[in-house]
Amino acid sequence: MGMQRKPTSFDIAQLAGVSQPTVSRALRGEAGVNPATRLRIESIAKQLNYRVDKAASNLRTRHSQTLALLFFEDPTSDDSLINPFFHSMLGSIIRTCAEHDHDLLISFQQLSSDWHTDYEDARKADGLILLGYGDFELYRARLKALQDAGTHFVRWGSVLSEGAGLTIGCDNRGGGAEATRHLLGLGRRRIAFLGTASSHYPEFHERYRGHAQALAGGGIVEDPALQIDAITTEESGAAAAQALLDSGADFDAILAASDLIAIGAMRTLQAAGRRIPEDVSVIGFDDIPAASSASPPLTTVMQDARLAGRTLVETLIGRIREKPVGPALLPTRLVVRRSCGA
Amino acid sequence: MGMQRKPTSFDIAQLAGVSQPTVSRALRGEAGVNPATRLRIESIAKQLNYRVDKAASNLRTRHSQTLALLFFEDPTSDDSLINPFFHSMLGSIIRTCAEHDHDLLISFQQLSSDWHTDYEDARKADGLILLGYGDFELYRARLKALQDAGTHFVRWGSVLSEGAGLTIGCDNRGGGAEATRHLLGLGRRRIAFLGTASSHYPEFHERYRGHAQALAGGGIVEDPALQIDAITTEESGAAAAQALLDSGADFDAILAASDLIAIGAMRTLQAAGRRIPEDVSVIGFDDIPAASSASPPLTTVMQDARLAGRTLVETLIGRIREKPVGPALLPTRLVVRRSCGA
DNA sequence: ATCGGGCCTGAATACGTATGTGAGCGGCTG
DNA sequence: CAGCCGCTCACATACGTATTCAGGCCCGAT
Numbered sequence: 164m165g166m167q168r169k170p171t172s173f174d175i176a177q178l179a180g181v182s183q184p185t186v187s188r189a190l191r192g193e194a195g196v197n198p199a200t201r202l203r204i205e206s207i208a209k210q211l212n213y214r215v216d217k218a219a220s221n222l223r224t225r226h227s228q229t230l231a232l233l234f235f236e237d238p239t240s241d242d243s244l245i246n247p248f249f250h251s252m253l254g255s256i257i258r259t260c261a262e263h264d265h266d267l268l269i270s271f272q273q274l275s276s277d278w279h280t281d282y283e284d285a286r287k288a289d290g291l292i293l294l295g296y297g298d299f300e301l302y303r304a305r306l307k308a309l310q311d312a313g314t315h316f317v318r319w320g321s322v323l324s325e326g327a328g329l330t331i332g333c334d335n336r337g338g339g340a341e342a343t344r345h346l347l348g349l350g351r352r353r354i355a356f357l358g359t360a361s362s363h364y365p366e367f368h369e370r371y372r373g374h375a376q377a378l379a380g381g382g383i384v385e386d387p388a389l390q391i392d393a394i395t396t397e398e399s400g401a402a403a404a405q406a407l408l409d410s411g412a413d414f415d416a417i418l419a420a421s422d423l424i425a426i427g428a429m430r431t432l433q434a435a436g437r438r439i440p441e442d443v444s445v446i447g448f449d450d451i452p453a454a455s456s457a458s459p460p461l462t463t464v465m466q467d468a469r470l471a472g473r474t475l476v477e478t479l480i481g482r483i484r485e486k487p488v489g490p491a492l493l494p495t496r497l498v499v500r501r502s503c504g505a
Numbered sequence: 506m507g508m509q510r511k512p513t514s515f516d517i518a519q520l521a522g523v524s525q526p527t528v529s530r531a532l533r534g535e536a537g538v539n540p541a542t543r544l545r546i547e548s549i550a551k552q553l554n555y556r557v558d559k560a561a562s563n564l565r566t567r568h569s570q571t572l573a574l575l576f577f578e579d580p581t582s583d584d585s586l587i588n589p590f591f592h593s594m595l596g597s598i599i600r601t602c603a604e605h606d607h608d609l610l611i612s613f614q615q616l617s618s619d620w621h622t623d624y625e626d627a628r629k630a631d632g633l634i635l636l637g638y639g640d641f642e643l644y645r646a647r648l649k650a651l652q653d654a655g656t657h658f659v660r661w662g663s664v665l666s667e668g669a670g671l672t673i674g675c676d677n678r679g680g681g682a683e684a685t686r687h688l689l690g691l692g693r694r695r696i697a698f699l700g701t702a703s704s705h706y707p708e709f710h711e712r713y714r715g716h717a718q719a720l721a722g723g724g725i726v727e728d729p730a731l732q733i734d735a736i737t738t739e740e741s742g743a744a745a746a747q748a749l750l751d752s753g754a755d756f757d758a759i760l761a762a763s764d765l766i767a768i769g770a771m772r773t774l775q776a777a778g779r780r781i782p783e784d785v786s787v788i789g790f791d792d793i794p795a796a797s798s799a800s801p802p803l804t805t806v807m808q809d810a811r812l813a814g815r816t817l818v819e820t821l822i823g824r825i826r827e828k829p830v831g832p833a834l835l836p837t838r839l840v841v842r843r844s845c846g847a
Numbered sequence: 848a849t850c851g852g853g854c855c856t857g858a859a860t861a862c863g864t865a866t867g868t869g870a871g872c873g874g875c876t877g
Numbered sequence: 878c879a880g881c882c883g884c885t886c887a888c889a890t891a892c893g894t895a896t897t898c899a900g901g902c903c904c905g906a907t
Contacts, residue, residue, distance in 0.1 A: 182887050214627040219863035221560035222892050285556040458800045524857050561893035
């Protein structure tokens with residue numbers, strides 16, 4: 164009972180009194196099979212609990228109906244955490260893959276490893292989803308190599324940066340601008356930006372540019388002292404806020420390039436006795452779950468993670484099927500919570 | 506340049522002046538290959554960016570070096586969220602798989618679908634990792650079927666429930682007991698338990714039993730009015746707390762069967778004007794990230810998610826290699842934060 | 848010189864599926 | 878009645894690797 168040999172299409176064929184190719188055609192729903200024969204085959208297959216051997220099928224068809232999700236994590240962080248925003252995207256990616264009958268492989272990668280050849284070359288996956296913040300310059304060569312090799316992939320990032328058609332991202336500039344306009348509307352005039360403005364981090368760069376644009380639109384002159392570098396961790400946000408306090412700069416609002424930065428910054432500010440939102444308004448970016456449960460609840464620029472995940476997967480599958488889909492710029496939406504008043 | 510045919514072991518063989526089997530042997534590190542030949546082959550393979558075709562390899566060897574991670578989600582929740590505790594485990598699972606040279610497939614499943622035959626029968630994976638809370642009775646038949654079919658799998662859950670050797674879990678009873686002893690030590694005497702005590706949810710059941718045990722140890726008589734059903738969501742926790750308030754029962758502490766329940770309950774309590782921890786002490790279970798950032802920070806029974814993930818993967822791989830490893834009961838640790846005073 | 852035995856390698860084959868090609872059969876047209 | 882076509886199906890083969898088996902070679906021992 165227990166460990167029988169797994170049934171093959173030959174077994175089905177023999178029981179059904181047909182040849183193996185007929186079984187294959189019948190089960191794949193191919194046209195040109197007698198309906199009665201098809202029914203008989205399907206019934207026997209179901210009865211034997213037959214499953215098409217994916218390895219054999221992959222070998223024959225030369226594709227795997229599998230996508231690979233590659234996370235690029237900061238190699239310094241050895242622990243097992245994933246950026247919370249990507250967490251939210253993950254569920255959507257998984258579900259969308261399932262809807263399109265694709266399996267999903269998932270792994271962490273270092274920018275420095277040879278991931279760019281390990282998946283499609285080994286025919287593990289038909290396409291790659293690249294996820295992760297990091298110094299974009301480090302990606303560049305690998306992305307180019309991927310593209311030259313004809314590998315199918317999509318990337319979450321700043322759409323405007325490079326390689327149109329393979330990057331999906333949200334409207335970082337628009338989101339940054341909207342946040343800053345909101346702060347201006349609240350009467351804030353000295354708005355600090357926490358998160359690097361360097362073009363090596365294109366998403367933060369775009370958010371910064373939106374911020375600067377809105378400032379200019381409000382007739383405010385940028386003050387370089389109000390821009391502090393930070394990466395996407397609470398610690399970094401806390402440190403950046405501390406640096407801002409230590410600098411003695413005058414500020415009445417903070418636009419953080421991500422929620423984690425904002426949450427870290429709020430902690431520092433509160434510890435230093437600054438009241439939020441009375442003394443300082445804070446706005447984040449992403450709308451991760453922690454944003455709404457922060458105290459006070461964080462006003463933030465929402466990226467629709469579910470839409471993002473879905474778009475990534477469907478764009479990738481489209482590219483694999485040689486039905487190229489253009490780059491998508493996903494909308495953002497400002498979620499106003501109590502932290503900034505009214 | 507762009508779209509050459511991918512090199513095969515035959516191509517390598519021809520260039521190296523040997524036969525294909527020799528290439529296979531050399532690259533797999535098999536003994537009995539002339540060192541000089543091996544070096545030549547390795548060099549050529551590297552130069553051509555050759556990768557072993559995984560589909561062909563899988564077909565031949567009849568295993569895939571791949572594990573499948575199956576999440577069982579409440580089918581009612583249509584959105585893309587994953588239980589936060591599993592989130593924390595995920596990173597560890599991914600990393601441990603990589604360390605052991607295994608790929609990882611991930612998918613959502615409904616208890617009712619035919620997942621139990623879809624992965625190993627289709628030879629997509631060598632083994633299964635089952636994750637998810639839910640009515641255990643629904644699992645039972647499927648788990649039995651898996652085991653009878655000789656499928657390799659491990660499950661996160663209550664170790665004591667059934668099928669020793671295939672379940673990894675933490676010491677739920679010990680954790681529940683420790684939490685309640687802590688509350689007793691704070692002088693609390695009327696401790697409510699939020700989370701079903703039904704044996705259909707073995708983990709919650711174990712936590713409840715630990716709680717009851719500690720109560721008995723402290724000479725306290727259980728009050729059925731202080732046990733309110735709840736499942737692992739904030740909403741359910743909030744509703745349970747509301748039910749508790751509405752019942753008019755007297756209570757000075759809450760032990761929630763999970764952090765999400767605790768967080769939801771705290772929200773309700775605070776909205777009702779109860780002060781935490783002055784009026785009511787609250788303890789959760791899991792130590793998800795939100796626990797530490799809740800207000801006030803939540804005292805909770807920590808499950809070591811990283812250890813859990815690692816143990817799951819390594820146990821599964823051990824079972825696949827026919828080196829069975831016994832069931833593991835992982836330790837818990839009480840993390841005391843400010844919420845319960847001192 | 849012969850023989851036995853390691854050491855290395857090549858020839859042949861199997862893994863299970865998908866697909867190109869052609870054959871048999873019945874019905875239809877001219 | 879010959880010829881043709883559409884419908885089903887079987888035969889043969891390819892996908893790229895891993896493994897079994899046997900053979901060639903060289904060395905030392907007899």
